[in-house]
Amino acid sequence: MANALKITKNTEESVREFLKILLEKRKVKGVFTLKKIGKNGAVTYSLITKSDELNDAVPFYPLMPTNAGKLLSRITRNGSTTEPVAVIVKPCELRAFIELVKREQGHFENLYIISSTCGGVYPLKTATDGTIEKNLSDYWDAVKKGEINQDLRPACTACTEFTPYGADITVDLIGNTELEKKCFLLLNTKKGEELVQDMKGELVDRDFDKEKLKKFYAKREKAKNQFFNENTKINGLDDLIKIFGRCIGCHGCSKVCPICYCTLCMFDSSNLEYKPSKYESEVRQRGGLKIPPGTIYYHLGRLTHVGISCVGCGSCEDVCPVNIPLTLIFKKVGESMQQIFEYIPGKNITEKIPLVTYNEEEYTEIEG
Amino acid sequence: MTEQFEPRIVGFLCNWCSYAGADLAGTSKLKIPSSLTPIRVMCSSRIDPVLILTALLQGADGVLIAGCHPGDCHYNEGNYYARRRFAVLKKVVDSLGLESDRLCLSWVSASEGQRFAEVVNEFNEKIKKMGQNPMKKKML
Numbered sequence: 001m002a003n004a005l006k007i008t009k010n011t012e013e014s015v016r017e018f019l020k021i022l023l024e025k026r027k028v029k030g031v032f033t034l035k036k037i038g039k040n041g042a043v044t045y046s047l048i049t050k051s052d053e054l055n056d057a058v059p060f061y062p063l064m065p066t067n068a069g070k071l072l073s074r075i076t077r078n079g080s081t082t083e084p085v086a087v088i089v090k091p092c093e094l095r096a097f098i099e100l101v102k103r104e105q106g107h108f109e110n111l112y113i114i115s116s117t118c119g120g121v122y123p124l125k126t127a128t129d130g131t132i133e134k135n136l137s138d139y140w141d142a143v144k145k146g147e148i149n150q151d152l153r154p155a156c157t158a159c160t161e162f163t164p165y166g167a168d169i170t171v172d173l174i175g176n177t178e179l180e181k182k183c184f185l186l187l188n189t190k191k192g193e194e195l196v197q198d199m200k201g202e203l204v205d206r207d208f209d210k211e212k213l214k215k216f217y218a219k220r221e222k223a224k225n226q227f228f229n230e231n232t233k234i235n236g237l238d239d240l241i242k243i244f245g246r247c248i249g250c251h252g253c254s255k256v257c258p259i260c261y262c263t264l265c266m267f268d269s270s271n272l273e274y275k276p277s278k279y280e281s282e283v284r285q286r287g288g289l290k291i292p293p294g295t296i297y298y299h300l301g302r303l304t305h306v307g308i309s310c311v312g313c314g315s316c317e318d319v320c321p322v323n324i325p326l327t328l329i330f331k332k333v334g335e336s337m338q339q340i341f342e343y344i345p346g347k348n349i350t351e352k353i354p355l356v357t358y359n360e361e362e363y364t365e366i367e368g
Numbered sequence: 369m370t371e372q373f374e375p376r377i378v379g380f381l382c383n384w385c386s387y388a389g390a391d392l393a394g395t396s397k398l399k400i401p402s403s404l405t406p407i408r409v410m411c412s413s414r415i416d417p418v419l420i421l422t423a424l425l426q427g428a429d430g431v432l433i434a435g436c437h438p439g440d441c442h443y444n445e446g447n448y449y450a451r452r453r454f455a456v457l458k459k460v461v462d463s464l465g466l467e468s469d470r471l472c473l474s475w476v477s478a479s480e481g482q483r484f485a486e487v488v489n490e491f492n493e494k495i496k497k498m499g500q501n502p503m504k505k506k507m508l
């Protein structure tokens with residue numbers, strides 16, 4: 001049985017054209033994708049309804065202006081879209097969205113999810129001075145070869161979840177040597193199959209090159225272990241003081257984190273503002289106080305709140321004005337929490353978040 | 369002679385069991401270390417890990433969370449959630465090289481005054497050996 005649509009054109013062009021036809025044939029009423037907004041590599045997610053507007057669409061551009069999971073949640077938080085929409089997102093964005101849907105912060109109905117095997121994204125600052133545009137040809141060369149790109153977000157270099165879970169259609173990018181000539185849309189679900197019916201292209205039998213993906217996985221896994229082990233070990237209070245001591249308390253990291261979804265964050269609340277008496281008692285006890293106070297408290301707190309669902313997208317680190325290695329901390333600690341429950345955030349929409357379920361007999365060893 | 373270290377322990381005690389257990393320990397004239405500052409909560413599941421972190425970062429030398437025995441939670445399943453949250457918090461604290469031994473989760477029923485005294489005394493001794501919480505004096 002055919003399980004893929006083959007389009008004989010450059011991959012990005014093929015997908016762009018595919019999306020246009022979806023709109024023209026009214027198979028979907030909107031397309032959610034990355035779109036260029038300038039020459040220096042600035043792109044933004046957009047919800048597009050007119051097929052002309054897709055001329056500047058760059059669905060697989062290696063940049064993540066915001067984790068799209070967070071954006072999809074904004075669009076669908078109060079109910080599913082009334083019309084069908086095709087969305088093109090990266091695997092960790094899809095996982096973030098699934099985590100949000102589990103928290104009743106989004107709806108899947110009416111969305112056709114298109115994702116791809118992912119070569120990673122560059123830090124946001126590369127899109128302010130044109131660096132990213134210069135990198136693009138190297139980027140796609142590495143993707144074709146199944147190599148890890150230089151200068152990606154650290155989170156991406158160390159990401160082993162580069163194959164999407166739960167997409168209706170997956171575009172085969174990693175290790176696909178013929179990216180410039182042809183494009184394969186792998187159909188994973190009934191919805192995916194529906195979408196490609198009567199579309200341009202040829203229905204064929206095709207699967208990932210599993211061997212190549214395995215090799216790529218091994219490379220990423222190695223990079224991840226290096227990242228986790230060789231990067232500044234964080235061991236103890238003094239290290240935390242060193243690292244978070246320079247935090248300016250802007251909370252930008254939580255604003256961009258897809259898992260931090262509360263509109264009123266307790267760490268932003270006036271309850272946590274110190275009163276004069278509190279300043280007094282604190283300096284009395286400690287002999288001094290870091291201002292703004294409580295940065296370690298904020299990060300430890302955030303870790304306990306989001307770690308279980310951290311998808312390791314690296315958005316937090318990317319926006320931090322003082323370069324705190326947030327990915328290292330959140331991804332590493334997050335994964336160690338997730339491992340307790342053998343949980344991969346966003347892998348399976350029907351699997352409950354570990355903190356809202358339990359077994360009666362478990363973890364008795366931690367009881368005192 | 370140096371002054372003996374007297375720990376400060378914050379105890380989050382479930383209203384329906386451990387808090388009553390503490391009461392019973394008191395009325396039975398059992399010896400409970402004065403280091404314990406009890407905070408009554410309606411269920412062990414009320415305790416956001418952030419509350420525990422608050423106590424710790426403010427300088428509590430130990431934090432005790434005590435709830436109903438598994439199966440006996442007044443709200444049926446609160447303590448099962450509390451246990452998972454505690455596991456997660458412990459993992460955070462451990463992976464950053466902080467001292468998770470300063471945290472203790474225990475089950476004490478309303479009729480277990482004796483057990484309450486034991487749990488607190490034991491924890492108190494352990495914390496005494498560990499010494500003062502280093503977070504207390506640091507500029508955080």
Ligand code: SF4
Pocket residue numbers: 246247248249250251252253254316319320321322323324326
């Ligand atoms: S973005 Fe950086 S400086 Fe701002 S709160 Fe987060 S860690 Fe601190």
Ligand code: SF4
Pocket residue numbers: 155253256257258259260306309310311312313314315316317326327330331
């Ligand atoms: S904590 Fe950082 S890496 Fe994890 S999901 Fe949030 S933004 Fe992404």
Ligand code: FES
Pocket residue numbers: 382383384385410411412413435436440441442443444445446447
């Ligand atoms: S009521 Fe006591 S632990 Fe839930």
